[in-house]
Structures are given as C-alpha cells and as structure tokens.
Amino acid sequence: MTNQTQWETEIKAELEFLENIFQRRSIVTTKELNSSWLIRNGQKLLNLASNNYLGLLNDSRLKKAASKAIDKYGVGSGASRLMTGNHPLYDKVESRLIQWKRAEAALVLNSGYTANVGIISALMKRDDIVFSDKLNHASIIDGIVLSRAKLQRYRHRDTNHLEALLMKAPKDKRKLIVTDTVFSMDGDIADLEGIVRLKEKYNAMLMVDEAHASGVYGKGGQGYSHHVNLQDKVDIQVGTFSKALGSFGAYVVAKKWLIDYIINRMRGLIYSTALPPAVLATIEKAIEIVEEEREKRTLLLQHAEYFRNRLTRFGFDTCESESQIVPIIIGANSQTQSFATRLQEEGIAAIAVRPPTVPENKARIRFAITSAHQKKELDWALEKIIQVGKELEVI
Ligand code: PMP
Numbered sequence: 001m002t003n004q005t006q007w008e009t010e011i012k013a014e015l016e017f018l019e020n021i022f023q024r025r026s027i028v029t030t031k032e033l034n035s036s037w038l039i040r041n042g043q044k045l046l047n048l049a050s051n052n053y054l055g056l057l058n059d060s061r062l063k064k065a066a067s068k069a070i071d072k073y074g075v076g077s078g079a080s081r082l083m084t085g086n087h088p089l090y091d092k093v094e095s096r097l098i099q100w101k102r103a104e105a106a107l108v109l110n111s112g113y114t115a116n117v118g119i120i121s122a123l124m125k126r127d128d129i130v131f132s133d134k135l136n137h138a139s140i141i142d143g144i145v146l147s148r149a150k151l152q153r154y155r156h157r158d159t160n161h162l163e164a165l166l167m168k169a170p171k172d173k174r175k176l177i178v179t180d181t182v183f184s185m186d187g188d189i190a191d192l193e194g195i196v197r198l199k200e201k202y203n204a205m206l207m208v209d210e211a212h213a214s215g216v217y218g219k220g221g222q223g224y225s226h227h228v229n230l231q232d233k234v235d236i237q238v239g240t241f242s243k244a245l246g247s248f249g250a251y252v253v254a255k256k257w258l259i260d261y262i263i264n265r266m267r268g269l270i271y272s273t274a275l276p277p278a279v280l281a282t283i284e285k286a287i288e289i290v291e292e293e294r295e296k297r298t299l300l301l302q303h304a305e306y307f308r309n310r311l312t313r314f315g316f317d318t319c320e321s322e323s324q325i326v327p328i329i330i331g332a333n334s335q336t337q338s339f340a341t342r343l344q345e346e347g348i349a350a351i352a353v354r355p356p357t358v359p360e361n362k363a364r365i366r367f368a369i370t371s372a373h374q375k376k377e378l379d380w381a382l383e384k385i386i387q388v389g390k391e392l393e394v395i
Contacts, residue, residue, distance in 0.1 A: 022333035023354050030349075034058060035372030038349060045349040046381055048367045053324050054215055054296045055372025056246025061289060062282045069281035077274040082263075085274030093284045100287050101222050102231065103253035107262060108283065110272055112211050112240035115250040117143040118268035119207070119236065120178065122261070124149040128174040131165055133157065133190065135183050137209060138357075149176075156186075157320075159194035166202040175204035181224035182212035185358050185366060187318075187325030189213075189224060196233040207236040215244025216297060216324060221290040245286040248279050300324050300371035307369050307378050314386050315395035327353070327364040328385075330394055336363035339392055346384040 004012075018024040031039045035055035038047045056062060069089070077085040090108060097106035109115040120143030124130055128149040132140060135156045144151050152169070154162040162177070169175060177199055179190045192208070199206040210223035218226035223239055225231040236254045241247040252262065263269065290296075304324040312318050317329040330336040333354045340352035343365070354363045369378070389395040 022337050023356075032057065035370055036374065036377055040344075040349060043344070043347070045344065045347055046373075046377055048348055048350045048369070048381060050370070051212070051243035051368060052246060052372070053212075053244040053300055053368070053370050054246065054290065054293075055370050056244070056286060056289065059246060059289065062246055062285050065281040065285040066278040069278040073277035075276055075278065077276050079274065080270060080272055081274045082270055087274065087277050087280060089277050089280035089284065090274070093280050093287075096284055096287050097251055097253060100220060100291055101226070101237065101251075101253045103237070105256040105259035106251055106253045107259050107269070108275065108280070109250045109252060109266075109269060110275055111248070112137075112209070112238065112242065112250040113139040113142075114268035114272065115238045115240075115252055116140045116209060117146060118266040119238065119252060119262055120144055120176070121146040121267070122265035123147075123205070123236075124174065124176055128176070129169050131162055131175065131177045131204070133179045133183075135186060136178060136180055137184055137211065140178055140180075140209060144178075156183075157188065157191055159191050159198060162195070163198055166198060166204065169202075175202060176207060177204050178207045178209070180209045180211070182210075182216070182323045182325065184212055184325065185353055185364070186327060187321035187323045189322050192225065192228055192230050192234075196230055199233070205235045206233070207238065208234050210237055210239035211243060211250075212323065212325060214239035214241075215286075215290045216300060219294070221294075221297060241283045241286060245283065245290055247282040247286050249275050249283055296371045300369065303371065303373055303375070303378060304369040306375075307367065307382065310382050311385070314389065316385075316389060324369045326367045326369060328367070328389075328394070329362060329364045331361050331363060333363045335392060335394070336365065339365055339388060339394065342388045342392065343384065346388065348381055348384055 028040055033039060035052055036047060038045055079085040093108050094106045116139035124147040126148040129152055130144045130149050131152045131154055133156055134153050152165045154165055177195055181190050208225055213224040215221040217224040225234045225237055238252050241249045308318050308321055308326045319327055330339050336352045343350050351366045353366045
C-alpha cells in the first residue's frame with residue numbers, strides 16, 4: 001500500500017463517513033426527453049424532480065430566441081458587465097423586468113446563488129444583524145456568513161419568534177429580514193404580511209427570494225409578493241430565471257439607489273463574466289410568455305393540489321405544502337434512499353432530500369409538479385408512490 005498524506009486520509013475518511021450515513025451524493029447524467037420524461041442510466045423515468053414548473057425548458061420559442069441570438073452575437077460575453085460584457089440585450093431585459101415587476105429598477109445577475117450571496121454580503125457588514133428563516137436556501141446562509149453580520153435564525157415561518165429576536169436587537173444596528181417566499185424543500189409559503197408588519201415596526205430591511213414563486217404566483221407570474229400585493233413593501237426582491245422561466249440567471253428588483261449600491265458593491269457582479277447573449281434573449285422571451293400565459297400557472301397549481309390531496313388522503317405527511325413543491329416526509333436517511341430507489345425502479349425520478357439540506361430525521365422525497373405533466377401521468381405516479389409507501393411501511 002502506498003503511504004497516504006494526512007490530508008488524503010482525512011478527506012477520504014470524510015467521504016466514507018458520508019457514505020455510511022447515506023449522505024454521499026453523486027452526479028448522474030440525465031437527458032430530458034420532454035417536459036415530463038427523462039432518461040437516466042438508460043431508463044425512461046417520469047420527471048417529478050425538476051424545477052421546470054411551466055414546462056418551458058424545451059419551448060420552441062425560447063430555443064428560437066437563443067439560436068437567433070447566437071447567430072447574431074456569438075456564444076460568449078467576453079468580460080464582466082462593468083467592463084465590456086454589458087450587451088445591449090441587458091438593457092432590453094432589465095426594461096422588461098421593470099415593467100413586469102412594476103419596479104423602479106432591476107438588475108440581471110448570473111444565478112440565484114450568486115445573487116443571494118452577493119447582495120447580502122454587499123448590504124450587510126460586521127455587527128449588522130440578519131434575521132433569517134431557519135429553512136432559507138443555502139445561498140442566503142452563505143451570503144450572511146460571508147458578510148460577517150450576526151445571524152439570527154428564527155423558527156420556520158414563526159413571526160412570533162422573529163419578533164422576539166427583533167425586540168432584543170439593539171436599535172442602532174442595521175437589520176435585514178430575509179426569507180424565501182415559497183420554500184424549496186417544504187413547498188410552504190412565508191407569512192409575508194406578518195413579516196412586513198415587523199419590518200416596518202422595527203425599521204428593518206426586507207429581502208425575499210422568489211426563486212420558486214417567479215412564474216408561478218402573481219397575476220403575471222411576478223412572484224408571491226405580487227400575489228399578496230406587498231411588492232412595494234419588500235425592499236429587495238430576488239428571483240431566478242432558471243426554474244419556471246425555463247432559462248438561466250437571476251434578477252433583483254429594488255429602488256434605484258439600492259440597485260446602484262449593488263452595482264458598486266456586489267463582488268459577484270463586479271468580478272464575474274456577464275451572461276451570454278443567448279441566455280439574455282431567452283430570459284426576455286420567457287418573461288413575455290410567462291406574463292401572457294396565465295393558464296399554465298392555473299394548471300400547475302391545480303395539478304399540485306390534486307397530487308398533494310391524493311397523497312395526504314393516503315396518509316403521507318406532505319408538511320404544510322401549498323405550492324407545486326410537494327414533499328413526503330420519510331424520516332430516516334436510509335429509508336428515504338430506499339424509497340427513492342424503489343420509485344426509480346418503478347419508473348419515477350424524484351429527489352431524496354437528506355440532511356444537511358433538511359433537518360435530521362426529516363429526510364424526504366421531494367416531488368415537483370409541472371404544468372406539462374398530464375393528469376394520467378400524475379395518476380400513474382400516485383399509484384406507484386402509494387404502492388411503495390405501503391411496501392416500506394411509510395403509510
Ligand atoms: N434560492 C432558492 C430558494 C433556490 O431554491 C435556488 C436553487 N435551488 C437558488 C436560490 C439558486 O438559484 P440558481 O439555481 O439560479 O443559482
């Protein structure tokens with residue numbers, strides 16, 4: 001046996017540990033056949049695992065917008081936006097965003113992950129305080145850690161706990177409340193009205209992450225803040241184009257001076273290459289489609305409600321899910337892994353979500369419904385899920 005260095009031994013031991021507790025991840029090649037089905041390891045599976053909520057990923061209008069932009073402008077952007085990468089399509093997309101979101105100013109960013117990390121770390125500094133829902137997305141946590149501000153995590157969707165923490169915080173400190181609107185792993189929704197009331201009472205800033213609500217909620221798909229008509233009370237709305245909008249990248253909308261500040265201080269914007277023109281072209285088209293095709297949203301939420309009701313009727317715990325994200329709690333990591341494997345054998349792709357993404361003993365299967373699924377496909381899947389649930393004594 002060759003001698004291993006200490007760092008080799010340690011890193012390999014950590015991987016082995018992850019394996020033993022059923023938390024070792026791997027990347028599997030997946031090819032989308034259409035918005036409902038995919039091919040993985042040569043097997044055709046019903047896709048209940050993607051964030052392609054409106055089935056736009058393969059939309060011919062988006063493909064055409066992308067290929068036209070490639071023909072006209074090429075494939076790369078060549079530099080960051082502050083250097084030479086600020087293609088004229090950025091202006092078009094940002095104007096469209098301002099119209100769509102009825103906002104004062106907008107900025108297109110490279111991804112939801114960089115948006116959250118970059119905006120929070122730009123706005124908050126050491127000694128400031130960030131109040132963050134316990135189940136906020138990892139990119140929000142990473143942004144807070146990078147900012148070195150004090151992190152105060154409040155219990156999931158618990159505005160009483162949030163208020164107790166706000167009350168204790170020194171008055172003179174800058175405060176930011178940050179929450180997902182639709183939560184990515186539980187599919188439940190923040191109490192935005194309660195949070196806005198507290199933000200006003202304690203003079204805090206409010207930032208929301210509409211990643212899973214953009215395209216899904218609001219009359220024109222603008223997000224959950226618009227759905228409850230609180231968009232003007234939210235200081236910073238972040239969202240992604242990579243889920244319901246079928247494209248890639250992210251946005252932030254806010255008052256003009258806040259956007260100016262972000263342009264000057266967000267390192268992920270200043271030091272990273274701009275998006276390729278083809279991506280910008282698809283974003284512009286996707287906003288237009290999402291705004292116009294309301295029936296897709298209606299169908300999506302009908303599908304999700306049907307799917308969720310059937311699962312709860314058969315005894316599954318679907319948390320407080322209200323959206324197109326429908327989890328079923330399994331509990332232990334090993335059993336959750338077995339559940340996902342059995343579903344795969346039955347022809348269904350669904351994600352096993354384990355700690356640290358979710359709390360210990362709350363491992364789950366996360367189903368994501370799309371408007372492109374047919375009712376008969378959902379019925380077929382439900383039958384299999386119920387069968388596996390009985391087999392593994394989850395229900
Ligand atoms: N916020 C939330 C709530 C998310 O679920 C995700 C993606 N999983 C992101 C941000 C990151 O977005 P992107 O994939 O565009 O980086």
